[in-house]
Amino acid sequence: MFLTQLNPDQQESAIAALGSESFDVLVIGGGVNGVGAALDAASRGLKVALIESQDIAAGTSSRSSKLIHGGLRYLEQYDFRLVREALHERELLVSTLCPHLVKPVGFLFPLTEKFKERTYVGAGLALYDALRGFQRTLPWHKHLSQKQINEIAPSLRPDIIMGAIKYFDAQVDDARHTLSVARTAARHGAIIATRVSAESLIRNGKRVVGVKAKDLASGQTIAIKATVTVMCAGIWSDELHTKFDLKAGYNVTMSKGVHIVLPGSAIKSDAGIILKTPVSVLFIIPWADKWIVGTTDTPYTGDRAQPFASREDVQYILDQANRVLTPQLKIEEIIGVYAGLRPLVANNKSSVTTKLSREHTVDRPAPGFVSIAGGKYTTYRIMGKDVIDLAVNELRKITPESVTEKLPLIGADGYFALMQQIEAISSESGLDTDTTTHLLNRYGSMISEILVLIKETPALAKKLTADLPYITAEIYYAASHEGARTVDDVISRRTRIAFEAPNHGVDLADSIAQIIAPVLGWSAKEYKASVAAYESLVDRELASVNELLNESEKVNS
Ligand SMILES: Cc1cc2nc3c(=O)[nH]c(=O)nc-3n(C[C@H](O)[C@H](O)[C@H](O)COP(=O)(O)OP(=O)(O)OC[C@H]3O[C@@H](n4cnc5c(N)ncnc54)[C@H](O)[C@@H]3O)c2cc1C
Structure with a gap:
């Protein structure tokens, strides 16, 4: 009945619906928590709309470490309930909700000392595994000797690494997953509109009865009527509370986390690596044929929409x-860099409306308005459920319980069977088996929509560039089905070219614009503006790396 396609026609009808219909629930924010809340509400049979002021996942939800994990650090804080809950979510995501997107990943915990550290870390990882229970998709942890480490991870310095423990977590392309949750919400009837910004609240006495929003493309103001407004604005929460003249029960401060991306050849290891640092941990995470390494943790007060890495980061x-690595990583090897902002929630102790539940907070600062912030990516489904559980109290009608625990995302159905049919799909479509595998791991059963495009226009089967796995059809599909509206949307979030290609893929910006321009109905001026906006973003994103490169060149000359 409902479509999952997000594109210019759908955006136009979404804008019309926002101004003319009344909703049970209006969600502000299209990060993972906002789309998770929209899916939770829509799948309970409620009438739902979601507005996002930028692109889906343009905030923190495209800038994480991309791990679906229980959080080893909570074990050191004895927060077993939190770890168990996150591990339950990990299992659900990997096995049922979206196995095409969330994959197991092995990590080595290197040990620098033979006995005491092994006992301590080993006990922690045994507990980590045990908290998941016996019904599990991911393997148990395993102790490795120095000899085994030399074979598995020759890049770990043999002079200081005495052994390691291998354990498993999971990883995800965060932006793609957030988009899949949004499209699943659309399939269940949610209206999704991007580049629509919530500007003020509509009130009836003390009760919030909707939102005045601005369609940033047309400049038009839209009055959206909703029985309950649900704010999932992450690091924008404080700013919006002030704008809406609401006294919230919590504050959200920001902490910046930076990652760098390196080629596979920079580190020789068959598994990821986790290292304890003086302030937190550092992950060295396999990402196809590359490595993502991070992160930092520093207080931040700058521009929320565009955090950049500094040379110090x-x-x-x-x-x-x-x-711990040999040979040492070099600045010249860095392919990409990205920065994200963690929403850190601090409860206002005098608040009577706030409930600090686990790592996140839900609040009802006014009748008809609820909000949520904090938490981590892994537990987005629980956060969506918690905030909608609070929101339904405002509806004054009997509403079913959340069903998202049993609701696979689009693309998940039949994924394991399709993975057994790679050869057949390849021979029928003419794609090579690597490309078919790549597509199945990004779209799951929605691969059929890409194959239809290729059948209609065989040229879309062509690779975008020799060094990356993406084909032209994926770029087209980003605009025709996945709501991409700019070159940046495609390079940074529908694909991850922004940190996978040299110079953040700026050399591909023009070819990408050529592919999406007809779908988006761009004029020559709009085409040029979108390419230029991406070029200017890349200049700022790469400034820190270029600064360090120049310094290193000066030293070496
Ligand atoms: C460096 C880093 C690493 C991390 N690594 C992990 C990890 O490995 N695993 C894990 O589980 N978690 C991780 N996290 C945490 C996780 O990424 C976040 O908790 C999660 O993405 C937050 O999602 P959100 O929806 O609350 O916020 P966001 O994704 O920021 O979404 C908020 C949205 O609200 C929109 N918005 C703002 N104002 C308005 C308005 N006026 N109108 C409409 N929309 C508006 C914004 O544009 C934005 O898209 C990490 C975080 C960081 C920073």
Whole structure:
């Protein structure tokens, strides 16, 4: 009945619906928590709309470490309930909700000392595994000797690494997953509109009865009527509370986390690596044929929409990784860099409306308005459920319980069977088996929509560029089915070219614009503006790395 396609026609009808219909639930924010809340509400049979002021996942939800994990650090804080809950979510995501997107990943916990550290870390990882229970998709942890480490991870310095313990977590392309949750919400009837910004609240006495929003493309103001407004604005929460003149029960401060991306050849290891650092941990995470290394944790007060890495951030990551790696990572090897902002929630102790539940907070600062912030990516489904559980009290009608625990995302159905049919799909479509596998791991059963495009226009089967796995059809599909509206949307979030290609893929911006321009109905001026906006973003994103490169060249000359 409902479509999952997000594109210009759907956006136009979404804008019309926002101004003319009344909703049970209006969600502000299209990060993972906002789309998770929209899916939770829509799948309970409620009438739902979601507005996002930028692109789906443009905030923190495309800038994480991309791990679906229980959080080893909570074990050190004895927060077993939190770890167990996150591990339950990990299992659900990997096995049922979206196995095409969430994959197991092995990590080595290197040991620098033979006995005491092994006993301590080993006990922690045994507990981590045990908290998941016996019904599990991911393997148990395993102790490795120094000899085994030399074979598995020759890049770990043999002079200081005495052994390691291998354990498993899971990883995800965060932006793609958030988009899949949004499209699943659309399939269940949610209206999704991007580049629509919530500007003020509509009130009836003390009760919030909707939102005045601005369609940023047309400049038009839209009055959206909703029985309950649900704010999932992450690091924008404080700013919006002030704008809406609401006294919230919590504050959200920001902490910046930076990652760098390196080629596979920079580190020789068959598994990821986790290192304890003086302030937190550093992950060295396999990402197809590359490595993502991070992260930092520093207070931040700058522009929320565009956080950038500083030269100190990049240098810190290199220094921490180089404590254990041989050969050392070099600044010249860095392919990409990205920065994200963690929403850190602090409860206002005098608040009577706030409930600090686990790592996140839900609040009802006014009748008809609820909000949620904090938490981590892994537990987005629980956060969506918690905030909608609170929101339904405002509806004054009997509403079913959340069903998202049993609701696979689009693309998940039949995924395991399709993975057994790679040869057949390849021979029928003419794609090579690597490309078919790549497509199945990004779209799951929605691969059929890509194959239809290729059948209609065989040229879309062509690779975008020799060094990356993406084909032209994926770029087209980003605009025709996945709501991409700019070159940046495609390069940074529908694909991850922004940190996978040299120079953040700026050399591909023009070819990408050519593919999406007809779908988006761009004029020559709009085409040029979108390419230019991406070029200017890349200049700022790469400034820190270029600064360090120049310094290193000066030293070496
Ligand atoms: C460096 C880093 C690493 C991390 N790694 C992990 C990890 O490995 N695993 C894990 O589980 N978690 C991780 N996290 C945490 C996780 O990424 C976040 O908790 C999660 O993405 C937050 O999602 P959100 O929806 O609350 O916020 P966001 O994704 O920021 O979404 C908020 C949205 O609200 C929109 N918005 C703002 N104002 C308005 C308005 N006026 N109108 C409409 N929309 C508006 C914004 O544009 C934005 O898209 C990490 C975080 C960081 C920063």
